Amino acid sequence: MAAPQNSPWAPRRYRVEAHQAETRDVFTLRLRPLAGPPPTFVPGQFNMLYAFGHGESAISMGGDPVADVREGYLQHTIRAVGNVTNALRKLPLGSSIGVRGPFGVGWPVDEIRGQDLLIVAGGLGLVPLAPLVRQVLRQRADFGRIQILYGSRSVDDQLFAPELTQWAGFESVEVYRTVDAATPGWSDHIGTVTHLIPSLRLNPDNAVALVCGPEIMMRFTVMALAQAGLPDTAIYMSLERHMQCALGFCGHCLFGPELVCRDGPVFRFDRLRRWMGVKSL
């Protein structure tokens, strides 16, 4: 029996309108629905992208939550790392894919208004944070000082480099870029993103940290944030787990008592601390 229309189980068909290589293994797809407008979304939510004949993969919402939806498309920045994502990478322009979503809980945009923001991204972790930055910068007066830390493996692995430079031009926005291994000509930082935190002079009473990256990087980031005086209740992070149904039914993405697809992927850290140290969870 076919899934009823508007069912969260039924993928909606989108057309691949543009394909842009970001790095050697990361690319961005611009997707336009075959019929009707795209859904609105909260930065930090995700879609299930269905490469026909290959399967589905959970991919963070990218692009701009206001401008893209107004223009009638969605954007996803994806690393080609498995069967589905490699199939997505090879899709020619004009081909169609299935999209379910958006799903999950995104960044708490309204709760963090008025506060200083420390945005810590590692590698592809910048993708779910970038829509948040774009939204926040559109409402710049609603937020305090914004510090963006972005760590990547190498200079060539950096995402959105021109846009990072653009963000640094906003008032009271500081952007710190660091790479694990530099090449000649690199004049920013070298080392891990966590290494930058002690010199930031945070105001723990009015700051919130939003963190996304490889889990080990996030664990060390939280340690550095705690050292800087930030309580667990002022730290939000986005988790990545293997998601299948995206609706909280199948349990594949269970993390302690939390279903990452339904209760997350963005969590306040006080909900996660107990489970972060549990091996293989």
Add this chain to the structure above:
Amino acid sequence: MSETEALSASPLFANLEPAQLERLGLMAERRCFLAGTVILKQHTPVEDFHLILSGQVSLSVDGLTVQTLQSGEVLGWSWLIPPYESHLDAITVTDTETVSLDCVALRAAMDEDHDLGYALLRRAIRPMLERLQSCRLQVLDVYHQGGTR
């Protein structure tokens, strides 16, 4: 800001006894290095211990830069351990201001005043540990692993 005030603003020296800070202040001087200055050279004696007040310094091994340091950080620990030779090249990336202490005088002060020596060693362990953890993460190549999003 005097040398003593600059030192006391660093977690490494904050809350020492006033007399201890005063003593350290006497062996310290503020220095400015233009961008591109070699502060430490690999396999050569370390004569000064530098606390970075502003600017950025790169650390390189055999020409390969492994880390950059910025304000509030300490440049090098080789002054603590014989043969007191730098394991790295330290070169300023931007114009850099430091407060720098004479290593021989500092070691002598730590030997004479064990309370001071113990306090400084204990405080030195945290940034050393943070730098070690940072290096471990770099070696793990964490960004290359993992997910699709």
